[in-house]
Amino acid sequence: MLPEISPDKPVFLCRKNILSSQTMKPQNLLQPRPAGLYCPPGDFYIDPVRPVERAMITHGHADHARAGHGHVLATRETLDIMELRYGAGFAESRQPIGYGEPLQQEGVTVSFHPAGHVLGSAQIAVEKNGLRIVASGDYKRHPDATCAPFEPVRCDVFITEATFGLPVFVHPDPMSEIRRLTASLTQFPERAHILGAYSLGKAQRVISLLRAAGHDAPILIHGALEKLCCYYQEQGIDLGELEPATVEEGIEDRAAGRVVVAPPSVFGERWTRRFADPLNVFASGWMRIRQRAKQRGVELPLILSDHADWNELTATIRETEANEVWVTHGREEAIVRWCELNGIMARPLNLVGYEDEAE
Numbered sequence: 001m002l003p004e005i006s007p008d009k010p011v012f013l014c015r016k017n018i019l020s021s022q023t024m025k026p027q028n029l030l031q032p033r034p035a036g037l038y039c040p041p042g043d044f045y046i047d048p049v050r051p052v053e054r055a056m057i058t059h060g061h062a063d064h065a066r067a068g069h070g071h072v073l074a075t076r077e078t079l080d081i082m083e084l085r086y087g088a089g090f091a092e093s094r095q096p097i098g099y100g101e102p103l104q105q106e107g108v109t110v111s112f113h114p115a116g117h118v119l120g121s122a123q124i125a126v127e128k129n130g131l132r133i134v135a136s137g138d139y140k141r142h143p144d145a146t147c148a149p150f151e152p153v154r155c156d157v158f159i160t161e162a163t164f165g166l167p168v169f170v171h172p173d174p175m176s177e178i179r180r181l182t183a184s185l186t187q188f189p190e191r192a193h194i195l196g197a198y199s200l201g202k203a204q205r206v207i208s209l210l211r212a213a214g215h216d217a218p219i220l221i222h223g224a225l226e227k228l229c230c231y232y233q234e235q236g237i238d239l240g241e242l243e244p245a246t247v248e249e250g251i252e253d254r255a256a257g258r259v260v261v262a263p264p265s266v267f268g269e270r271w272t273r274r275f276a277d278p279l280n281v282f283a284s285g286w287m288r289i290r291q292r293a294k295q296r297g298v299e300l301p302l303i304l305s306d307h308a309d310w311n312e313l314t315a316t317i318r319e320t321e322a323n324e325v326w327v328t329h330g331r332e333e334a335i336v337r338w339c340e341l342n343g344i345m346a347r348p349l350n351l352v353g354y355e356d357e358a359e
């Protein structure tokens with residue numbers, strides 16, 4: 001079920017169906033280039049994959065937020081996350097922008113809006129001469145207590161991700177997935193539940209969901225998650241009591257019947273063998289595909305995604321009221337076809353360099 005969009009919720013300025021009266025062509029306002037999505041009149045890139053002079057960053061996942069740009073504009077949280085990951089010198093200069101604050105860049109109006117993907121994640125609206133394009137970055141519509149909820153922005157052209165852009169991908173209720181984990185903890189109190197979750201966003205969301213499900217025991221975390229979990233807590237997101245997973249003594253005893261959150265890369269590595277009788281759990285939208293769980297030796301796959309599923313993608317496209325959709329990273333063809341069947345112009349954007357790493 002999608003969250004209800006209440007009618008009185010502020011939606012960024014309404015203006016649509018004006019393509020015919022404007023002089024600006026969408027491809028002159030934003031266009032794919034080898035370094036990423038480029039805005040010629042504003043002279044900036046959105047989520048560039050190569051170092052550029054001016055970058056606007058949608059969120060902190062590594063394939064969108066890279067180090068080495070000249071000037072970076074992003075939400076304060078995304079800038080903080082980039083600093084945590086790359087160090088204070090990740091760019092020559094940086095500038096924070098709040099949600100909904102319009103900013104002028106060479107005659108182009110730019111504004112950031114919540115994307116509901118991870119803490120600080122944003123869609124970027126770019127507007128000139130009455131033409132508005134929204135680059136949504138990665139987004140989801142399922143509720144997530146660890147970040148601001150997605151806000152639909154009316155636009156002429158909507159750029160959507162398509163990570164789960166096939167009708168087969170319909171994510172289940174996150175809480176019902178988490179209850180499968182708490183049930184397993186009760187059933188196997190002697191086993192350490194090694195929960196693979198990406199370090200930015202997914203890890204904090206699973207922990208937050210466990211707390212919402214009433215799991216109040218300390219949760220053990222892999223060293224790679226420490227900084228980001230700590231940052232989320234500093235931002236007022238309650239993750240409960242967290243402890244380092246690896247201390248030299250008594251590891252096996254401490255971890256029995258406990259949740260140990262770690263990056264998914266630990267599966268099959270020596271690290272997991274520190275724990276007695278580990279039970280591998282993986283929280284990912286890809287766990288819908290049984291084969292993927294099997295390949296990774298996952299005993300308890302949880303279908304939990306920070307990306308929109310098929311229903312969320314198509315509902316969101318409708319809500320933006322865009323008359324043109326550009327589809328990127330993922331299963332472009334099915335979404336393009338759906339748009340065409342629904343009378344919306346659509347094309348794949350063929351941007352390179354984005355992976356489903358962060359899922």
Ligand SMILES: [Zn+2]
Nearest residue numbers: 059061138358
């Ligand atoms: Zn992402």
